[in-house]
Amino acid sequence: MGKRIGFQTVELSSKPKILQSYTIVGPKEGEGPLREYFHEILSDDMCDCKSFELAESKIHYKAVTSCIKSAGKKEADINYIFAGDLLNQIMASTFMARDLEIPFIGLYGACSTFTEAMTMAAMAIEAEFASYTIASTSSHFSSAERQFRLPLEMGSQRAPSSQWTVTGAAALLIGREGNYPYITHVTTGKVKDYGVKDPNEMGAAMAPAAVDTLKQHFQDTNRTEKDYDLIVSGDLGKVGKAITIELLKEYGYNIESNYIDCGDEIFHGESQGTNCGGSGAACSAAVMSSMIYKGLLSKKYKRVLLISTGALLSSTSSLQGQSIPGIAHAVAVECGGD
Structure with missing residues (x-):
């Protein structure tokens, strides 16, 4: 077990x-x-x-x-x-x-x-x-x-x-069975809140949670960013992605060469008018279940770490002037036989 x-x-x-x-x-x-x-x-x-x-x-x-x-x-x-x-x-x-x-x-x-x-x-x-x-x-x-x-x-x-x-x-x-991509590790995140209140700044609100979960995943598993073909965050967008890269450097991890963000990948930002990129629960779900899963099946990727991020605000909390807590959960998916 x-x-x-x-x-x-x-x-x-x-x-x-x-x-x-x-x-x-x-x-x-x-x-x-x-x-x-x-x-x-x-x-x-x-x-x-x-x-x-x-x-x-x-x-x-x-x-x-x-x-x-x-x-x-x-x-x-x-x-x-x-x-x-x-x-x-x-x-x-x-x-x-x-x-x-x-x-x-x-x-x-x-x-x-x-x-x-x-x-x-x-x-x-x-x-x-x-x-x-x-x-x-x-x-x-x-x-x-x-x-x-x-x-x-x-x-x-x-x-x-x-x-x-x-x-x-x-x-x-x-x-349980078959020669398919498989889940090897799950790292459950902690709620992090750095005081961001603007609902238009979702990437900034969620980035600290992504950094915390990534850092903890590496420490818990004795892995580093180099052990993954692809590290994928959920929907930090351009702003949150940049913040995550810089904050992780402070802990000694440089993920720039093998890191993408689903929100940054799913749209043609400038021509489609999506500003900083995609978001929403379906953002990481759509990218993982299509491009990344097919890449695992074809062995383009052997080991992927997906970190979906969430901004835990509600219409009630925003109206009451509360800040936006963030959460991030990581799942390692690998392939290569049983």
Whole structure:
């Protein structure tokens, strides 16, 4: 069985396998540089629904069911779904799960939810509580904007440091057997708050949490940045990415040569008007479940460290003038046989 190493990391000896992935993104994401990697690109982000929130739930449902079907499995084969999103009471995920006959565990980690779900799904396999699990999440630009910032109808000018919430959903099917990429370590993050209050400065709010989790992962595992082909943060964007690089140098780690950020990768920032890049729970989920997973399958990458980051604000905390706590969870995914 797996064991705890260091202070925040668990080593998974059974190497839970990622058997299948499925990614759906919106039209804007489909116009970005990762278009060729996505499984499905929507032509209409409303999906014939009456609201953005219901559209997000529909996208989430399609990603989960398509992932299961693509793997040749049925709903009855899946023991748990670990899923969450950005909406109040994780509405998109719970409304998705109500149409499935699969036990559901709802999670909230803001934009870090995908690695949180991967962690729980892999641990359930490791502990032999499940044979197959699903890790999934979703976000939608329009539903997130009116919950966390201002209604789109107001036409408010976006700050230069702001990011664009990714419209999409992604799911991973995790199991025990087969020659697939596998999860070896999970490092659960601590909440960090350095006093950032501006909701347009998400990258700055989350970067300290990313740095703390990365540093702890390296210390716990006795690895360094050189042990990974790719280190991937979730949605720090251009600002948060730069802060993370500089802060890690203070601890003796230089990740510049093998580090990317999903928010920085998913859009053509300047031409698509996304300012500092992408964000949202679906940001790291979409990139991991498409480009990175396919890179692992092809052996382009042998060892990847994914660190999804989350800004733990709410409309209530912002209105009360509170700062924005950050969280980051890391998952090491490797390939190379059993």
